[in-house]
Amino acid sequence: MGSYLPYYTLAEGAPLPRNDTIEQVSTGSGGGHVLLTSTQLIEQLAHFSRERIPERVVHAKAAGARGYYEVTDDVSDITDADFANGIGKKSDVLMRISTVGPERGSADTVRDFRGFAVKIKTAQGNQDFVCNNQPVFFVRNPSKFPSVNRSHKRNPATNSSDANMFWDFHVNSQESIHALMFLFGDRGLPSSVRHVNGYSGNTYKFTKADGTYHYVRMHIKTNQGIHYFTNSEGAELAGKEPDKHILDLQDAINTGEFPSWDVCVQVIHPRDIASAPIDIFDMTKVWPKKQFPLRKMGRLVLDRNPSNWLAEIEQAAFSPSNMVPGIEPSPDPMLQARMFAYPDAARYRLGINHTFLPTNAPKSEVYVPTERDRRMNFTTNYGDDPNYVGSKLKPMNFKGTLPQSGQNGHAANQMKTLDQVETTAPITAFTTVSDNDFEQPRALWEVMAKQDGAQERFINNLAAHVSGVTHKMLREQTYEMFGKVDAKLGEDLKKVTEAKLEGNHAHPHKTAWH
Ligand code: NDP
Numbered sequence: 316m317g318s319y320l321p322y323y324t325l326a327e328g329a330p331l332p333r334n335d336t337i338e339q340v341s342t343g344s345g346g347g348h349v350l351l352t353s354t355q356l357i358e359q360l361a362h363f364s365r366e367r368i369p370e371r372v373v374h375a376k377a378a379g380a381r382g383y384y385e386v387t388d389d390v391s392d393i394t395d396a397d398f399a400n401g402i403g404k405k406s407d408v409l410m411r412i413s414t415v416g417p418e419r420g421s422a423d424t425v426r427d428f429r430g431f432a433v434k435i436k437t438a439q440g441n442q443d444f445v446c447n448n449q450p451v452f453f454v455r456n457p458s459k460f461p462s463v464n465r466s467h468k469r470n471p472a473t474n475s476s477d478a479n480m481f482w483d484f485h486v487n488s489q490e491s492i493h494a495l496m497f498l499f500g501d502r503g504l505p506s507s508v509r510h511v512n513g514y515s516g517n518t519y520k521f522t523k524a525d526g527t528y529h530y531v532r533m534h535i536k537t538n539q540g541i542h543y544f545t546n547s548e549g550a551e552l553a554g555k556e557p558d559k560h561i562l563d564l565q566d567a568i569n570t571g572e573f574p575s576w577d578v579c580v581q582v583i584h585p586r587d588i589a590s591a592p593i594d595i596f597d598m599t600k601v602w603p604k605k606q607f608p609l610r611k612m613g614r615l616v617l618d619r620n621p622s623n624w625l626a627e628i629e630q631a632a633f634s635p636s637n638m639v640p641g642i643e644p645s646p647d648p649m650l651q652a653r654m655f656a657y658p659d660a661a662r663y664r665l666g667i668n669h670t671f672l673p674t675n676a677p678k679s680e681v682y683v684p685t686e687r688d689r690r691m692n693f694t695t696n697y698g699d700d701p702n703y704v705g706s707k708l709k710p711m712n713f714k715g716t717l718p719q720s721g722q723n724g725h726a727a728n729q730m731k732t733l734d735q736v737e738t739t740a741p742i743t744a745f746t747t748v749s750d751n752d753f754e755q756p757r758a759l760w761e762v763m764a765k766q767d768g769a770q771e772r773f774i775n776n777l778a779a780h781v782s783g784v785t786h787k788m789l790r791e792q793t794y795e796m797f798g799k800v801d802a803k804l805g806e807d808l809k810k811v812t813e814a815k816l817e818g819n820h821a822h823p824h825k826t827a828w829h
């Protein structure tokens with residue numbers, strides 16, 4: 316082989332001195348007929364036609380990097396999670412921060428929520444926190460999840476984004492008003508992914524082996540400060556530097572400016588949920604900070620860029636169902652739906668064996684001999700260990716401690732804690748909207764009142780989008796909806812939007828959305 320160096324090979328290893336060989340029968344007068352024996356050519360053509368994998372239906376465009384989670388504060392009173400205990404302990408982390416609606420090739424500097432996905436590789440398996448950069452979501456009824464996303468994407472007839480679809484959905488699902496207040500505020504167009512927070516939005520449980528538990532929401536707060544672009548800055552950069560956010564993160568890491576976030580939790584004891592001012596399982600509401608202050612538990616640092624995008628970031632699969640002992644789901648319907656939908660999306664997009672990929676594989680031992688075979692299995696596939704439950708034969712490949720008789724599989728302390736909330740918690744009517752849904756948006760409007768020009772920017776951002784609505788009745792319904800947050804907001808929105816429309820004769824259906 317030495318004589319071939321530098322050399323290439325075929326996919327199955329046969330060395331070749333070049334990577335552009337074809338075999339052909341020359342006609343003698345130019346050109347030639349290519350032979351089916353041109354294995355290298357055939358491999359290359361076949362590979363090229365197949366090299367794309369399906370892009371994510373949402374969260375397709377992203378920046379991503381690796382780093383670590385470090386425990387900074389003691390939370391041993393509320394969770395046994397190994398990675399979260401022991402001040403100074405570090406665990407490997409993969410993070411991916413994305414836009415939501417636009418496609419994989421789209422520009423970064425657009426107004427949209429950001430997905431903020433974190434995979435912590437712990438001694439007890441992977442812990443994923445699949446957050447957004449806003450603390451609330453548009454809907455609380457999971458059956459609306461596909462619809463809200465479709466309404467933000469392309470019209471199926473025209474294949475272009477459509478403000479009519481967007482507002483038709485939102486005026487008829489007004490529980491989304493709180494999320495809309497975030498989207499059209501300054502934080503809806505971040506200047507980089509280093510300058511955003513991550514919020515779980517969903518309610519989790521932190522649990523202990525003694526059966527005690529607390530409800531928590533994660534707040535992952537940027538140490539770089541919150542920075543944003545205006546609509547016109549975003550639009551200009553979308554043309555000039557469409558990959559702005561990806562490159563910004565890579566540059567920061569390359570120059571040793573490692574971005575970091577403080578990881579905090581809001582905590583509620585189960586006995587306090589009945590007296591909480593909101594349904595704590597409703598993803599359209601925040602937990603008021605004065606009543607439920609943030610408690611720091613650790614920090615995230617990104618210090619390594621990917622060396623290959625597909626291998627490390629595109630093939631990464633995050634799921635809220637990846638939880639370690641000490642963290643559990645709560646009776647939060649959106650969380651439960653996401654626990655199904657995210658791994659289901661990965662099974663479709665990457666295949667059922669996506670957990671074997673190095674970027675997803677946990678660092679801890681995996682032993683599930685009842686999940687084996689399947690396409691593209693490159694493991695030893697559990698040898699002759701029983702592939703059925705109930706066996707009392709000692710498995711060959713099992714490296715852990717066998718459960719004592721009477722215990723079912725894993726350690727007994729991994730049995731889930733039972734929620735006692737069914738009869739005590741206020742139950743949100745998940746499909747109806749009430750005045751209560753406008754209280755927290757109103758509080759956010761007041762937060763903006765204290766920030767120089769924030770309300771004015773909000774109205775302009777919103778008017779730029781609503782002016783794309785061609786149905787007058789739909790525009791009126793939109794003004795009315797924002798009028799319920801604040802009467803003057805509704806009036807000003809109408810004034811600015813209608814003035815824009817009067818001055819905008821060409822292409823009235825075009826929006827500043829993408
Ligand atoms: P506070 O009044 O104590 O604080 C308001 C919070 O709003 C800040 O801490 C900050 O969150 C966030 N914020 C500041 N400026 C903006 C902005 N321009 N756009 C969006 N968010 C901003 O919070 P309360 O708990 O009393 O809630 C008041 C309102 O604040 C809520 O109705 C909600 O809309 C909003 N909010 C609340 C959060 C919560 O978890 N309680 C989180 C974020 C916003 P941060 O420190 O996380 O950056």
